[in-house]
Amino acid sequence: MAEENEQLGSRDKVLLAAMQMIGENPGAKLSVRAVAARAGVSTGSLRFHFPTQRALQDQVLTRLYDVIVDENRIHDRTVPARERLVDCLRQVLAPAGVGAGAREAHRVIHEQFIAPEPTEQVQQAYLTLEREGRRRVEYWLTVLTSEGALTPGDTSRRAQFLLTVLNGLALERALPAEGSILQAENDTLYMAVDAVLNSGTS
Incomplete structure (x- = not known):
């Protein structure tokens, strides 16, 4: 090495x-x-x-997302658009882990971005993370729009909705739950993707 x-x-x-x-x-x-x-x-x-x-x-974040997220997946037209988008969103959630791993990830986020005073450095660090995540989701939505699987609309708003869902799911992974967390997460991802794919011109 x-x-x-x-x-x-x-x-x-x-x-x-x-x-x-x-x-x-x-x-x-x-x-x-x-x-x-x-x-x-x-x-x-x-x-x-x-x-x-x-x-x-x-x-650095661009490189990290390149490692975590397989951009080719969204282009695989042998798979329905719904499945491709859910798979891409799952890849974003994967590094968060479940249970102890998710709790540790949230502890770090709290210590780095929530607990301290929002200095310019803290804000810039967080906004860099957020901006790169949004760029990826918007790219996926743009691909689906260009191939006709998604009606043209407000890509930024749709991306924000999906990112909000991902944030909620990542938090749920750190909290106690009844039943299968991953099954509930799967159902939520499909509901969110269906809402976006059926969002018409909104």
Whole structure:
């Protein structure tokens, strides 16, 4: 692993280090000094590739979503649009885990984004996460619209609705429940997707 890391360019070393930090702590601030030290590059080299902290965060989250979410799934027309969209939404929920894993994820989110004063740095970190998630969902909806599976409409509003459902489901994974959490989650995902696919021109 160390040998492979040596073969990477400085930009990729920075991205790898930042992704490792996010993996260890989803609320990590990704400070320039900490990421540069982890990557084994100078802060000047990091700044050359990523002039701002936001540019670094955006690129890291894009890479993480590329790993988590298979973008090709939405293009597989051998599968009904309804199933494809549900599958894509499931992939977003997968990393949250269930039970103890979900509780830990929510504890980190609370400590990083809810408990502290909403400084500009905290706001930017959260908005970067939110923006990348919205971009992915809007992309899926745009694909379905272009192929005629979804009536043209307010893509942003539809994406916000689906993201709100995902946020609620992620929270439910951390809470006590009767019966199968995953079965209830599955039913909710299909209801949400059906609402979007049948939303007409709204």
